Amino acid sequence: MLDNLTQRLAKVVKTMRGEARLTETNTAEMLREVRLALLEADVALPAVREFIAKVKEKALGEDVISSLTPGQALxxxxxxxxxxxxxxxxxxxxSQLNFATQPPAIILMAGLQGVGKTTSVGKLAKFLRENHKKKVLTVSADVYRPAAIAQLQSVTEQVGADFFPSHSTDKPVDIALAALDFAKKHHHDVLIIDTAGRLGIDAAMMEEIAAVHTAVKPIETLFVVDAMVGQDAVNSARAFHDALPLTGIILTKLDGDSRGGAALSVRHITGVPIKFSGVSEKMDGLEAFDASRMANRILGMGDILALVAEAQKNMDVSAAQDLAQKMKSGGKFDLNDFKAQISQMKKMGGLSGLLDKLPAQMQQAAAGANMGMAEKQVRRMEGIINAMTPLERAKPDLIKASRKRRIATGAGVQIQEVNRMLAQFEQMQSMMKKLKGGGMMKMMRSMKGMMPNR
Known part of the structure; x- marks a missing residue:
């Protein structure tokens, strides 16, 4: 997100040194860089003007404490x-959902076609089931798009929520009311209604969704917007805001956007909070939005809290403790342990997912790496280990020429790939020894060496 802003700010921080106070003169260049980066990121001009004015007002005259440079203070x-x-x-x-109503709490999803609305319904259902222990029912009131109803049924079943069937011959208001009646009778905590999207804003669409809103009186009306569409997101946000009493925003495809202006513009235009962000295509790729943490990520400070949360959610604690105890008692790191580490990393979003949450300095350390190639290499390593016997995984020293040929054939790779994987395993084995002595930075440097160049 907003990679340009991160880079521009880093450059200016280096030039602003040795002054004790932020003044109009020494902030002018940096504010210009910020303004240009925001405009290039497709942030709406009114939002940029207001933002720059506020930064200037807060910055001027601020004393710079001794541990900071003026650039860092700004x-x-x-x-x-x-x-x-x-x-x-x-x-x-x-930024939290409101459940303070007689169940079911109704959530109405609004947005244009193609923004990921139906997928977001499934992700939200999963989020509510796992994080709030809610019994969730979903229904599709999209009677126009071919296969929309079947798509929602598929994602709902994937996440273990309940689905209320509807038909393309039904009227959206009738569908919503029938689903509400079913949800009440079957004691659902939450009903999520997926509405029809169009390729563009039109009067019929707005009248229809307004009618559904009037009929069911949702406690939450969430506007789903694609973070990659820039100024179009602003226009659609304004139209939906005028037609509906929006209560929140879901930003989708936040992981794929290098501009990210929608995250700043839509909140400014609608005045309602961003409640969730879609950070991957997987069904668990929905995060509660945290503005302070997102600001840190935009500015290249990373999101260590998200990394910790990801680790807590996906880490096999007992396996990690077993490995720590094994190393402490003098045991040898083997290929079973190596495979387990690869598996843990994949659960946490892979190399690119982890790297995205680290501060800019650490990201720059891996700047020469082709992450797509690195991810592919990781999958290949896992395949090679799977082609080994249990004895070979436990005792890698046994793997000589004839065994390497058999493993290469079993994994469908060249023998050089097996040699490369074993060399990387030996690097990791060496790193595990260093970790006992607190050599974390050495490990980070070694990991950079394991990544393929562009």
């Missing part, structure tokens, strides 16, 4: 105002 102001622009000033409660 980045601090930019971070706080970015977080405020994305909703941090509304407080943590504003």
């Amino acid at each position: 980045v601090g102001v930019v971070q706080r105002e970015l977080a405020a622009l994305m909703g941090a000033d509304l407080g943590a409660a504003a």
Whole structure:
């Protein structure tokens, strides 16, 4: 997200040194860089103007404490105002869903076609089941798009929620009311209604979704918007905001956007909080939105909290403890352990998912790596280990020429690939020894060496 802003700010921080106060003169260049980066990121012009004015007002005259340079002090102001622009000033409660109603709590999903609305319904159902222990029912009121109903049924079944069937010959209001009646009778906590999208805004679409809203009176009306569409996101946000009392926003495809302007613009235009962000195509790729953490990521400070949360959610704690105990008692790191580490990394989003959450300095350390190639290489290593016998995994020293040929054939790779994987395993084995002595930075440097070049 907003990679350009990260790079521009890093460049200016280096040039602003040795001054004790932020003044109009020494902030002018940096504010210009911020303005250009935001406009290039497709942030709406009114949002940019307001943002720059607020940063300037807060920054001028601010004393620079001895541990910071003026550039770093200004980045601090930019971070706080970015977080405020994305909703941090509304407080943590504003970004949470409201369930303070007689069940079921109705969530109406609105947005244009192609923004990931139906997939977001499935992701939200999974999020509510796993994080809030809610019994969730979904229904599709999209009677226009071919296979929309079948798609929602598929994603709902994938995440273990309940699905209310509808037909393309039904009227959207009738569908919504029938689903609400079913949800009440079967004691569902939440009903999520997926509505029809169009390729563009039209009067009929707005009348229809407004009618559904009037009929079921949802406690949450969430606007789903594609973070990659730039100024179009602003136009559709304004139209939906005028037609519906929106309560929140879901930003999809946030992981694939290098511009990211929608995250800043849509919140500014609608005045409602961003409640969720879609960070991957997987069904668990929906995160509760945290404006301060997102501001950190935009500014290249990383999102270590998200990394920790990911680790807590996906880490096999007992396996990690067993490995730690094994190493502590003098045991040898073997290929079973190596495979387990690969598996843990994949659960946490793979190399690219982990790298995205690290601070910019660490990302720059891996700047020469082709992440797509690295991910492919990791999958290949796993395939090679799977082609080994249990004895070979436990005792890698046994793997000589004839065994390497058999493993290469079994994994469908060249023998050189087996040799490369074993060399990387030996690197990891060496790293595990260093970890006992606290050599974390040495391990980071070694990992950079394991990544293929562009």
